[in-house]
Each structure stands twice: as structure tokens, then as C-alpha cells.
Amino acid sequence: MLLSGRIPNHVGIIMDGNGRWAALRGLPRIEGHRRGVERSKEVIEVSTELGLKALTLYAFSTENWQRPSSEVMTLMKLLELYLKRELNGLIKNGVVFKTIGEVWRLPEQIQRIIREAEEKTSSNKGMTLVTALSYSGRNEILRAVKKVFSSGIKPEELTEEVFGSYLDTAGLPAPDLIIRTSGEMRISNFLLWQAAYSEFYFTDTLWPDFSKDEFLLAIQDYQRRERRFGSIPVRADAP
8 A cells, every 4th residue: 555645746767677587587688678568568557547747767778779789679679569559558548658868869660650659649638658768868968958059048047947948858847756676776877967856766676577566665665755855854745
């Protein structure tokens, strides 16, 4: 059971451990990625049920391009299959689909499917599902700085709010909670600007084993936190 109290508006997840999950079972890495996709579906469903405003999944980083080309292509194929198979469900459940990152680096076929999913869900009123693809926080900030320069904004006119409007996540609330699976305790270039005051939850569970129940445990843990934002304590479960 969830504690009575505030549900985070925005949760970000660093989905880590697919390869290790497969290796521990003597399976090809792709089997871990396939199982990871199924876990993503489950977390998306429960996030919608909880009433989250946004869920951001770190699906493919800019550093992931360094992986073997066969693995990269397999990941792209899984993404394509997921979007084709789940698009109608996203529409039915009122989910808005959005991507962040250097999407133009993805195969053209994937880009077309992404554009279709974004267009067909753009008028929905429910949770925004953000998929970080070919994404890194440093790259996002650098691209935003270049946009600011080209816009002609004067230094005295630049505020945190104005700068935020040039980020990929413009219009979305900052993440209240960031979850990382697999036992690693680092942010790995994920939402660097946006995570300034995020709460973090680390678990040893590998992503393919990260169940609905463990996701709810992470929400419960968040609800017990005191969020200060540099000021006086404010409990996450305060009314």
C-alpha cells in the first residue's frame, strides 16, 4: 500500500542491468533487453494508474552508440516493435509520447515512427511518457546554450526559467524522483540540469527484475523524504 500523501509529479528512471541479467542466466544480451522492454510496459502502466504527470525512461544514451553495431541495431528494432505494438494503447490511455535527445541520429525508419507517435498522442491529456534516446545531459545543456546564443537573448534577460525553455524537457516539471536500478550509484549523464533537487532511489535489482511492487516501494520511500529545496524541511507526504 502507498502511504497517504503526495505522488511525485515526474519520475525519471535509469534502466540499468539488462546485459548483466542475461549474463547471469547464460542468455544473449538481447534477451535481457527484451525482458527490459516488458518491465518498461509494466512501469508505464502503474505510473498512469498512480496519476504521474510525467515519466522519463533513459532508454539509449549518446554513449551507447559505442556498443557493438549488432547490439545497437537490435535495440533500435526493439524500439520500433514497441512503438508499433503499443501506440494504440498509449492513445487509448491518454498518454502523450515525447522523445528527448539527438533523435536525428536514429535510423530514419525509427524517426518516422517516433514522429507518428508524437503526432497521434499530442492532443492527449494524460501522463507524458518521455523516452530519452541518443541522449546525454551535457549534450542537452550544450545544445540549449547554442540555441540561446542564436536567439539573441541578452545576458541580463537570461534566467533559469528562460534557459529551461530551451532544454529538451521544456514544459515538463522537474523530476521529483530519479530511480536507478542494478546497484550502480551514479547519474550517468541523465537530466543533469533538471535533477538539481531530485530525490534519488538506488536499488540492486536489475532492470528486467524491477517489478511493479519495487516501483511502488520507491514511491513509498520518496513519500517519506523531507524535501528542503535549500530552505526549511518539507515532507514529500505533506498536504
